[in-house]
Amino acid sequence: MSRSMGIRAAIVLAAWIVLVTFPQWSAFWESSRFAAGVIRQILIFAIFASSLNLLVGYAGLPSLGHAAFFGGGAYAAAIAAQRLGTDELVVSLGAAIAGAAVLALVIGFLAVRALGIFFLMLTLALAQMVFAIAFQATDLTGGSNGFSNVHRPVLFGLDFNAAGDLYVLVCVAALLVGLLLWRVTTSTYGRALVGVRENERRMRALGYDTRTLKLSAFVLAGAIAGVAGALSSYEFRFVSPNDVALGTSVTGFVMVLIGGAGTLVGPVLGAAVVLLIERVLPSQLPAQTVLGIVFIVFVVFARQGIVGALRRVART
Amino acid sequence: MTFEDALQQALNGLSFGALLFILAAGLSLIFGMMDVVNLAHGAFYMLGAYVALSVTRATGSFWVALVVAPLALAALGLVVEPLLLRRLRGRHLDQVLITIGLSLVIADFIRLRDDWGWGATVRSLPFPPGLDRSISIGGSDYPTYRLFVIAFSAALALLLYVLHRRTRVGALVRAGVGDAEMLSALGVDTDRLFSVTFAIGAGLAGLAGVVAAPVFGLQPGMDVDALIYSLIVVVVGGLGSLSGAVVGSGVVGPADTFGKVLFPQFALALIFAIMALVLLFRPTGLLGRVRIGR
Numbered sequence: 001m002s003r004s005m006g007i008r009a010a011i012v013l014a015a016w017i018v019l020v021t022f023p024q025w026s027a028f029w030e031s032s033r034f035a036a037g038v039i040r041q042i043l044i045f046a047i048f049a050s051s052l053n054l055l056v057g058y059a060g061l062p063s064l065g066h067a068a069f070f071g072g073g074a075y076a077a078a079i080a081a082q083r084l085g086t087d088e089l090v091v092s093l094g095a096a097i098a099g100a101a102v103l104a105l106v107i108g109f110l111a112v113r114a115l116g117i118f119f120l121m122l123t124l125a126l127a128q129m130v131f132a133i134a135f136q137a138t139d140l141t142g143g144s145n146g147f148s149n150v151h152r153p154v155l156f157g158l159d160f161n162a163a164g165d166l167y168v169l170v171c172v173a174a175l176l177v178g179l180l181l182w183r184v185t186t187s188t189y190g191r192a193l194v195g196v197r198e199n200e201r202r203m204r205a206l207g208y209d210t211r212t213l214k215l216s217a218f219v220l221a222g223a224i225a226g227v228a229g230a231l232s233s234y235e236f237r238f239v240s241p242n243d244v245a246l247g248t249s250v251t252g253f254v255m256v257l258i259g260g261a262g263t264l265v266g267p268v269l270g271a272a273v274v275l276l277i278e279r280v281l282p283s284q285l286p287a288q289t290v291l292g293i294v295f296i297v298f299v300v301f302a303r304q305g306i307v308g309a310l311r312r313v314a315r316t
Numbered sequence: 317m318t319f320e321d322a323l324q325q326a327l328n329g330l331s332f333g334a335l336l337f338i339l340a341a342g343l344s345l346i347f348g349m350m351d352v353v354n355l356a357h358g359a360f361y362m363l364g365a366y367v368a369l370s371v372t373r374a375t376g377s378f379w380v381a382l383v384v385a386p387l388a389l390a391a392l393g394l395v396v397e398p399l400l401l402r403r404l405r406g407r408h409l410d411q412v413l414i415t416i417g418l419s420l421v422i423a424d425f426i427r428l429r430d431d432w433g434w435g436a437t438v439r440s441l442p443f444p445p446g447l448d449r450s451i452s453i454g455g456s457d458y459p460t461y462r463l464f465v466i467a468f469s470a471a472l473a474l475l476l477y478v479l480h481r482r483t484r485v486g487a488l489v490r491a492g493v494g495d496a497e498m499l500s501a502l503g504v505d506t507d508r509l510f511s512v513t514f515a516i517g518a519g520l521a522g523l524a525g526v527v528a529a530p531v532f533g534l535q536p537g538m539d540v541d542a543l544i545y546s547l548i549v550v551v552v553g554g555l556g557s558l559s560g561a562v563v564g565s566g567v568v569g570p571a572d573t574f575g576k577v578l579f580p581q582f583a584l585a586l587i588f589a590i591m592a593l594v595l596l597f598r599p600t601g602l603l604g605r606v607r608i609g610r
Contacts, residue, residue, distance in 0.1 A: 062409060064355075064416075110592055113599065117353050117412055121547050124355075125591065128544045132584040246540050250416055257413065286428055292420030299413045300403060 049255035049267035051224035057262030060197025065127025071244030073100040073226025074233040089153035096230035104222025112214040146240030260305030331462040333569020334469030340549040342520030348556030358543030359419035364522025365529040378444035389522025393515035441529040554601025
């Protein structure tokens with residue numbers, strides 16, 4: 001590990017410790033509990049957006065169907081816990097990861113055949129099929145009512161029912177996913193994905209099986225989105241077709257682009273901005289309209305997102 | 317399924333396909349010219365339906381709405397294209413992303429306009445007088461409005477074909493679809509051509525919204541449904557050509573209708589399966605000129 005990387009790791013660790021102890025050191029603040037809730041949700045969506053960013057930012061695959069894996073994971077977690085009658089974290093989280101990964105394998109198998117805009121159309125349409133299943137297969141998914149009163153999980157006797165403990169769980173999950181994505185994107189595999197984004201033809205000429213590369217990234221990103229979905233089911237204690245809907249896919253995409261695609265921090269910042277607009281903005285302002293306009297402004301004027309804009313400022 | 321049922325469902329499938337044609341033609345036209353998949357197409361469709369609702373309430377006539385709503389949407393397209401899309405010319409993916417932002421804004425706008433009688437509740441548009449009854453076909457009653465949809469859509473297809481093949485604008489559009497850059501080099505104002513194309517596409521989406529409203533009603537989420545169906549149609553039929561939209565809607569409309577009757581649980585799965593098969597074995601779509609994948 002080089003020295004600058006060591007410093008970076010120390011900064012990240014310190015920031016994480018500050019974050020994970022937020023409920024303690026902000027206890028004097030009257031809105032501390034509300035803020036901790038918003039941070040939990042930001043982190044859950046940061047995991048979701050980061051997984052999408054692996055596709056959009058690194059592999060150059062503009063997926064507009066990522067909610068299929070977020071919602072698929074949430075449903076898998078809720079269904080497994082209910083059918084098996086257990087609150088064990090390992091069971092519901094495992095089911096979420098496995099379910100989302102399988103779903104991503106099926107959808108990805110078709111979608112990676114298409115390029116660019118067509119990939120976007122296909123992922124959108126195929127995810128909508130998952131939405132239709134969630135909506136129509138009432139026996140399995142509860143139909144439009146979804147699952148309410150989802151149990152929060154336990155792990156080795158540790159109970160995550162208390163908001164404070166759930167907070168720690170989400171922080172740990174976010175850190176682990178962050179480390180995993182850092183490891184993946186800096187590996188030769190991650191560089192190969194960027195190669196596919198930049199020039200797929202050339203990668204093929206170099207002997208890479210680009211379709212398998214893209215499919216593997218799609219499955220990995222799907223599995224991570226499944227983790228976010230499971231966490232969301234614990235957080236809201238509710239799973240509904242809304243989790244699989246196009247709106248959730250769009251939200252993830254907006255987070256990635258606003259924050260900065262192809263950077264590890266970008267999606268986290270994007271998730272923070274979007275959730276602050278949705279949760280904290282005065283309620284008389286129409287959140288979706290603001291979001292749409294902010295998104296358009298970023299696409300037109302700051303395609304590299306917040307991170308790109310900050311980098312440009314830092315350089316000058 | 318008796319013969320009467322089959323005939324009735326065949327007509328239903330045909331009228332749904334006819335509606336899908338109006339919807340998909342606009343999407344396909346814009347793509348053919350500009351290489352942009354307009355993801356606000358569903359939102360345009362929805363806005364068309366709501367404008368028709370207001371116009372019908374104000375004037376009392378569905379037929380006025382049938383003219384005004386598409387024109388309003390075309391006007392919106394005429395504003396949106398130069399304002400948002402033109403500055404991103406050549407960045408196709410970014411243009412697509414812009415249309416996502418646009419659809420968010422439009423859907424939210426409709427949701428919040430309770431004071432215009434829009435809002436988040438389900439609204440309905442009555443059948444136009446004269447087309448609100450049924451006639452007997454093959455021994456069973458069939459709603460005349462659905463027959464009107466089939467005839468209207470067929471007439472529109474014919475009109476678009478003639479415009480496309482026999483007029484100067486049609487020639488320009490065909491040339492633009494072929495090679496917009498060359499057209500520009502020949503001295504044609506492609507900026508204006510793109511704006512007009514986008515406006516016509518938006519107008520067609522609005523028209524589909526008006527035509528569909530008496531049958532399917534108006535509610536939040538109709539924009540997404542319309543977008544998904546039109547995407548499936550253009551993928552199946554092939555993007556960027558009028559005949560592709562005809563074939564795609566001719567396959568998807570009846571397939572969806574019969575699927576819903578025969579195995580209601582898997583109706584959506586059926587049309588997605590058709591799309592997947594087309595994609596695997598004919599990546600250009602049935603009649604397309606653009607390869608969707610490899």
